[in-house]
Structures are given as C-alpha cells and as structure tokens.
Amino acid sequence: MLNYVLARLLTFIPTFIGVTLVSFSFIRALPGDPIQVMAGERGISEERYAELAAQFGYDRPIYVQYWDYLTGVLQGDLGVSFVTKRPVWDEFFSLFPATLELSICAMIFAVALGLPAGVIAAVNRGKFFDRALMSTALVGYSMPIFWWALLLIIVFSGNLQWTPVSGRIGLQYYFPDPTGFMLIDSLASGQKGAFLSAVRHLILPTIVLGTIPLAVIARQTRSAMLEVLGEDYIRTARAKGLTPARINGIHALRNALIPVVTVIGLSVGTLLAGAILTETIFSWPGIGKWMVDSIFRRDYPVVQGGLLLVAVLVMVVNLIVDMLYGLINPKIRKR
C-alpha cells in the first residue's frame, strides 16, 4: 500500500509542474503586452513602462521568470489583481466557501436522489419504473444547464415568485461571516428569517448544478447494481431466504457503491465547470463567476492564479479518490 501511495504521489509532481507551466505561459501567450493591457487606453510613459517591466520581472530571461513564478506559487504568492489590487490568493480563498457550499449542496442533492433512483431502476430492470427513471436520467444528462437555469427562473422566480433570482442572501440581512458558509453564518447570526433566506437563495442553483451529477450517479448506480445482482453471493443470499430489501439494500448496494464513489469523486471537475455557468446565471459570488468576470475584465493575474488553483484542486481531489479507491479495492494497489 505504501508503494502504491508513493508511486501515485510521484506522478503528482511532474503534473503539478506542468500545470504551473501552463498557467505561467498563459499571460505570455496573450496577444499584446501585459503592461500595456494594465495601463489601459490612456497609454503609459516609457519610463513608467520600464519601471513596471522591472517590477514584474518581464525584462529578465524567461527561465528566471518561471523560476520566480514557481517559487512564488509554492509560497502562496499568485500575484495581485489588476482590478482590486488584492492578492489573488486572498481573493480565491474569500470566494471559495461560496463555491464549496453550493457544490456540497448540489452533491447532496445528486446523491440523495441519484442513488435510490439507480437502485430502484436496477431492481425493476426492464419494467416501467426502470425505463421512466433512465429516460429522465438521460434527459438530465443531455441538459444544457444554462438553459435549465433560465427555465427554472421563469417558472419559480417569475411565475410563482417562490425563489429569488440572484445572490446568496436577502439584502436586508447583514452579519459577520466567519466561516463563509451562508447557511452556517446565517444560523449563527440569530437574525430572524436569515437562514430561510439563505436556503431560498440556494435552492435553484443547487438543482441546476446538481442535475448532471444526479443523472450520472443514477445511471452509474443502476449499471453497478445490475452487475452485482448477477453475482453468486446474491443468489446465495436469496437462497438463504433473506428479504429483498435486505439483499438489495445491504448485500448488493454496498458492493455497487465502489464504482459510484469513484464517479462522485471524479465529478469535481464537472462540478467546477458547472459552477462557472451556474454562478454566472445566479450571480453567485464564487470561483466560477470570479473567473468569468476576470476574463471579461482582462484581469490576467486573477485568471492565471485561478486557473492554477482550480487545476490543483482537481488534481488533489483525484489523488485522494485514487488513494481511497486503493484502500477499498485491494486489486488496484497490487499492480
């Protein structure tokens, strides 16, 4: 097991260096000069240009620039936003809880509905329930989520007026946010109605972001369950006279969960990509909206830093999933 962990960690290092190379090259691949971009349309004097070039290190050889960048990154220095003049690192981590809260809720939504749907479909293979659930799952899987969001807004915010259209909480509430998680902070503030407002703001984004993972989990659970239900030990369990609920719920589902857990872990990238769209539509102040806004504002240090942090996040989660997988499934780590 130790060898497996070490080998897996060793592949992490070159990938990490590669990812830093990509984000390093990003600013240099842009058309035009980054300092001119920063100066904006007013232009810039030659002395000031040289001063800034020296400050950012653009006048030195490219490998020295990369080395400085890499050592900076390892110390948490990702540069400073052109627009807000705040360190990119600080911006990322002040917005990250919003994305995390939304992603966790979306994942809970997806698992809570997807797992039972997959089990029910597998147990009723070929029957009406199976076909209805799997058709729905395929529609969900094919859904352009930005359009899905607009439809939900039309119905629930427009016609029924049940949910707000944007933001994380009603404007009338104001309280400190020590954790950054609106659900927790609003409860802790003790203000009447604050928690309810936070929940109402979360509902639509959660459904939108959770739709594709929900469909994927339902489909994956069904096929994993079908595979397991054909095994000998299930037949033995049936022969012993166990109740179907016990067989399906305990014997089969537990083994079917292994591939499902992997799928859940690996959908972090999907969630982050979905967060870009969901957050933009619902004006949710998280990482996705921040990246899109920065691209439009040409706030390149933010795009560069955000790109790197998102990639590292995906890599770390994949690493953890791989290790957990090795832990659950001994067949993997022997190789």
Added chain:
Amino acid sequence: MADTTQITTAPSRPSALREFWYYFRENRGAVIGLYVFSALVLIAVFAGLIAPHDPTAQNRAATLLPPVWQEGGSWSYILGTDPLGRDLLSRLLYGSQLTFLVGIMVVVLASAGGIIIGLISGFAPKWVDTIIMRIMDIILSFPALLLALVLVAILGPSLINAMIAIAIAYQPHFVRLTRAAVLAERSKDYVISARVAGAGLPRLMFITVLPNCVAPIIVQAALSFSNAILDVAALGFLGMGAQPPTPEWGTMLAESREFILRAWWVVTFPGLAILITVLAINLMGDGLRDALDPKLKRS
C-alpha cells in the same frame, strides 16, 4: 488480393456492419435517436430551403412577436420573433448547421489528434509514452469549459476558436483510449506475425492495430459530439463563442436573456433545440456502446 477471397471457404460470417445493425436495433431508444438525428441532419442541410426568412433580417414592426398559437402570433412567424424582430424559426434552422459543424469539427480534430498521439504513445519507447501521458494528465486537470474559456481569451472569441479550444480539451480522452487499446493489442499473435512478416511501423500502427481499436473510439466520439455541442453553446452563452448576429443557439439564448420574464419563447426554443439534438446523439451513443462492447453482447 482477388485470389485470397476465392480461397476462403469457411461459412460466411455476417458482415461487421450487419452484425452491428443487429445489436444496435435491439436498443429502441438508439433507433429513435437515429431517426431524430437523421431528421435534424436533413433540416441542417436544407435549412436554406425550409427557412421562411433570412436569419439576420430584422423587422422593426414585429419585435417579440409570440408564437402562432398564442394570442397576437402570426403565421409568417411560426415560432415568434426575437427582440430585434428576427424570425426565431429561421434562426433555429440555420443554427442547426452551426451546431453540426461544431460537433463534427470538434470530433474530427480531437479524435484525429488523439488517435495519432495515442498510437505513438502505445508504440513508442517507455520514456516517450510517460511524457505524453503526463502531458495528457496536465490537460485533464483543467475542467474542459474553463480551459476552453481561457484559450478563447487568448485566441479571441469566435466560433472557430471555441471549436479549437474544445477540441484541445477533449483530445486526452482519445489519447488514453487509443493507447489503452494499443497496449492490449500490441502483444497479440496477429501483430507479432505482421511484424515478423516485415510490416513497417506505420503499417503496424495504422493498418494492423488501429482497426481493432476503433470500437471504444467510436463510442467516445459520439459522447464528444454531444458534449462539444453543449460546451460550444455554453461558450456562446457566456459571450465567448459565436458572436452576434450569428444564429448560434447558445448565443441566441444569451441575447434574449433579459427578456425571459416577458417573452418565454425566445428562451425556450433555442434551449429545446440544443436539448433535443444532444439527447438524440446520446441515445445513439448508448446504442453504439451496447452494439460495440463485446462484453455486453449476448452471443
């Protein structure tokens, strides 16, 4: 070549295509998907003939006209008009051309590059293979849509750049699949005998091994086709894909976003068009997987 075919005396095996069709037909959803897909292709091809109006022609007298079945609708604008008085139906019909163009281009670019790199990776010495796979890991660390957004920021927003960016983001999947299939095939007897018979490396790669690796690649291609349509529409929606007045479905959604509470049709139809197209392709993809995956075949 003619001689070898005459010598064959074994009972004729059903042709690969017929066998494929036999299994594909068993999946009813896949057949429905195929019909819908074919209909959409016909619509795209003949969009110029079917469309009642020019997709970019503006009629200031008829802005935000509702569809024909609603009060105030008219037969000359069956699905209504957008905020600039353009015919929604015509824009959707012309948009289907772009959608298929996008899907085909992305799949061709991503699969061609991915197959070649994957073949090289599978046949090359270990160190080349390791370098290629690490590069693919790096690309896979970025969520596809984010990578595409950033690439488009570098290249400039346009439909072509969106397609290139998404093809780059999808390429690693093809590389990994091809490499895995090549590694499984490389040590089999028929490959060794071809090598002993003096087949050169290009021949071994493209003629001997590749045809035996295509099944998973085709399934991946179908999946990439539908994902490409979704991602390009998403880029268009974010303003980083096709630029107005191009009748691209995602861009159409973005243009009419502010009218969602006043005119449901400007938002509903473009999204529905995306959903139906992607759904049809995914239905076919499921059928392809069932028909091509030997593990699932009941012989």
